[in-house]
Amino acid sequence: MSKKGAGGRAKGDKAEAFAALQAANEELRAKLTDIQIELQQEKSKVGRVEREKNQELRQVREHEQHKSAVLLTELKTKLHEEKMKELQAVRESLLRQHEAELLRVIKIKDNENQRLQALLHALREGGPDKVKTVLLSEAKEEVKRGFEVEKVKMQQEILELKGAKRQVEEALTLVTQADKIKAAEIRSVYHLHQEEISRIKKECEREIRRLEQQLDEKDARRFQLKIAELSAIIRKLEDRNALLSEERNELLKRLREAESQYKPLLDKNKRLTRKNEDLSHTLRRMENKLKFVTQENIEMRQRAGIIRRPSSLNDLDQSQDEREVDFLKLQIVEQQNLIDELSKVTGGLYARPPLERDKLLRYRKQRKKMAKLPKPVIVETFFGYDEEASLESDGSSVSYQTDRTDQTPCTPDDDLDEGTAKEETELRFRQLTMEYQALQRAYALLQEQVGGTLDAEREVKTREQLHAEVQRAQTRIEDLEKALAEQGQDMKWIEEKQALYRRNQELVEKIRQMETEEARLRHEVQDGRDQNELLEFRILELEERERKSPAINFHHTPFVDGKSPLQAYCEAEGVTDILVPELMKKLDILGDNAVSVCCSPDLCMPPHAHARHPARPRPPALQAPPVLPGALPRAQARLQRDPWGMGDAHSFLLSFLCPSGPLLRAPQLLQPVTPPVTWSSSLEFLSFCSSVPSLGMGLLFLDTPRC
Numbered sequence: 065m066s067k068k069g070a071g072g073r074a075k076g077d078k079a080e081a082f083a084a085l086q087a088a089n090e091e092l093r094a095k096l097t098d099i100q101i102e103l104q105q106e107k108s109k110v111g112r113v114e115r116e117k118n119q120e121l122r123q124v125r126e127h128e129q130h131k132s133a134v135l136l137t138e139l140k141t142k143l144h145e146e147k148m149k150e151l152q153a154v155r156e157s158l159l160r161q162h163e164a165e166l167l168r169v170i171k172i173k174d175n176e177n178q179r180l181q182a183l184l185h186a187l188r189e190g191g192p193d194k195v196k197t198v199l200l201s202e203a204k205e206e207v208k209r210g211f212e213v214e215k216v217k218m219q220q221e222i223l224e225l226k227g228a229k230r231q232v233e234e235a236l237t238l239v240t241q242a243d244k245i246k247a248a249e250i251r252s253v254y255h256l257h258q259e260e261i262s263r264i265k266k267e268c269e270r271e272i273r274r275l276e277q278q279l280d281e282k283d284a285r286r287f288q289l290k291i292a293e294l295s296a297i298i299r300k301l302e303d304r305n306a307l308l309s310e311e312r313n314e315l316l317k318r319l320r321e322a323e324s325q326y327k328p329l330l331d332k333n334k335r336l337t338r339k340n341e342d343l344s345h346t347l348r349r350m351e352n353k354l355k356f357v358t359q360e361n362i363e364m365r366q367r368a369g370i371i372r373r374p375s376s377l378n379d380l381d382q383s384q385d386e387r388e389v390d391f392l393k394l395q396i397v398e399q400q401n402l403i404d405e406l407s408k409v410t411g412g413l414y415a416r417p418p419l420e421r422d423k424l425l426r427y428r429k430q431r432k433k434m435a436k437l438p439k440p441v442i443v444e445t446f447f448g449y450d451e452e453a454s455l456e457s458d459g460s461s462v463s464y465q466t467d468r469t470d471q472t473p474c475t476p477d478d479d480l481d482e483g484t485a486k487e488e489t490e491l492r493f494r495q496l497t498m499e500y501q502a503l504q505r506a507y508a509l510l511q512e513q514v515g516g517t518l519d520a521e522r523e524v525k526t527r528e529q530l531h532a533e534v535q536r537a538q539t540r541i542e543d544l545e546k547a548l549a550e551q552g553q554d555m556k557w558i559e560e561k562q563a564l565y566r567r568n569q570e571l572v573e574k575i576r577q578m579e580t581e582e583a584r585l586r587h588e589v590q591d592g593r594d595q596n597e598l599l600e601f602r603i604l605e606l607e608e609r610e611r612k613s614p615a616i617n618f619h620h621t622p623f624v625d626g627k628s629p630l631q632a633y634c635e636a637e638g639v640t641d642i643l644v645p646e647l648m649k650k651l652d653i654l655g656d657n658a659v660s661v662c663c664s665p666d667l668c669m670p671p672h673a674h675a676r677h678p679a680r681p682r683p684p685a686l687q688a689p690p691v692l693p694g695a696l697p698r699a700q701a702r703l704q705r706d707p708w709g710m711g712d713a714h715s716f717l718l719s720f721l722c723p724s725g726p727l728l729r730a731p732q733l734l735q736p737v738t739p740p741v742t743w744s745s746s747l748e749f750l751s752f753c754s755s756v757p758s759l760g761m762g763l764l765f766l767d768t769p770r771c
Contacts, residue, residue, distance in 0.1 A: 077563050081570060081722065088574070092581070099585070102286070106279060111599075113275050119601065120268045127261050134250050141243045148236055155232070159225060166218055173214070177207050294578075301571055308568050311561055326543055333539050337532050354396060361389065 184200050321331075631644040 077567075081567060082199075085570070085574065092578070096354070096581075102282075103589065103592065106282075109275065109279070109598065110596070113272060114600065114603075116630070117268065117272060118607065120264060124261060124265070127257055130257070131254065134254055137250065138247060141247060144242065145243070148239070152232070152236070155229065159229070162221075163227070169214075173211065180207070287569075301568075301575065304564075305568060308561075308564055311564070315561060321718075322544060322547060326540070329543060330536075330540065333536060335533065341528070341532075357396065364389075589602070 180203060181200075184203055631642075634640075634642050634644075
């Protein structure tokens, strides 16, 4: 009953352990799914942060390009100012040279006049005074007339040059004032953009730093929790292992003490098993000898009945036969008693206590000394050494010789008996040889069928040895149970120790499985990181390819009459039933619902465009990005802060937020007038916008990855 109860408890423990193992497995699976979900979320967050970072870097790059363009314009204005200054210096130098030339010409003419006056005085001195005065007056008038003409011409040229100088100075002042005003405007816009860029950079860096810190804290917290759980489990297992090791050491000590206590009993048991085997062999020999003796007795009686001897020797033969028969009967009775005793000994040897065993062993030793059996002669056979056959032959020969030696001296009957005995032995020898040859042939056939060597004697010995070991183990178990019963202990604690040992082994196996699972998860995380790095490298390649592609030049042209660029373009293209202010009001009414309306696939319609922009196939190298969730409100906010007055153009730009597939808009806002046009990529859309001059600067504030 105790064994059945222990078996039931063991089954219950196994069921509980199996249920606990299943629960732990489910918990580990749930934890694994949570970890995978967190990993996917972290991957999406990291991808989102990287996309925002790349977007900010792209915007910074565009602002740097704008900054370089502004610097280029400033350099051009400086160069123009320097050229104007050089031109003014050249003009002033030319005026000075002209005035110096005029003074030189005037001096030359004065000298000529003085020379002519000198000549005239000389002529006057040589002629009459009247002629002299006439000539002098004429010469003076001519000289004065010519001088007046030249002087008027020179004065007119001076006035013209002064007027031209004044005009040039006025134009220069106007140009310099316009350039200064434009430079001040550009400088203020540049400072505003720089402040916005620095603010956006700081916000982005702060957000990235915060996200990285959150990710690091989450990873550290998760790994700390996992390490704490594993350390707690390992600590529990170590405590349980220590307890089990202590109990195992105690059990080993008790086992050693029990072995030291029961070692003499085990030795006695081994000696008894050996003696039992010897007794079994002697029993077989005695049985064979008894059979042989009974057969000889029967043969002797038959011979005694057949052979008739003379009356003188008849009494002697009868007395000898009677003595021989009596001796054989006595021997048979002794052998029968010995067989009964041996059967009793072998039957109740292991069921008796050790004291009775010792008594029986001593009695058997005495009987063995009394028997004084001769040493058997070993006969070699094909299967090995046959002791039984040798004992049979030897016992028969010994008994026959002893029986014959006890008789009287030889007679003619003795010679006849000896001749018959020789014939019988020859016949037996022939039969044995024939049986031996048949057994050899059968053994050879058996080896051919089996395909290997077969040693029957070895198998018998191994079987007997295993049987003896089983008997020894059974006797040891019984002795240990008796010892435990004497000490007042039960077998339950042994079963509990075994159950704890099995539980410890299961937990160790579970820890190994968890370690393998952890290694597999680490390998998957490493694979995810490698894939992430490959995707980042692919993104960098795409950015490099877009950067190497030809740049798009945006032109800004002012519009008058308070019209938006899109309205002017629609009117230029002949589309008269689209009113941009009304669409702006409707979009303001819709608000954030415009995103869902514009992005629903059932309510999507392409915007109207000119027929000179047909749909083209998608280039294989560019992939259209998805629409960012916050792109629409950011575009609205930035377009409202547009310094160039492009706030009315965002109704046109909002319809291009989805560059992949058909461009979207609300069906209840616009009605189709011209055939629909779709853009397969963002580069095609940008090329279209660059063809419209009024859309250039408005695209600078569109918050999408491709624009």
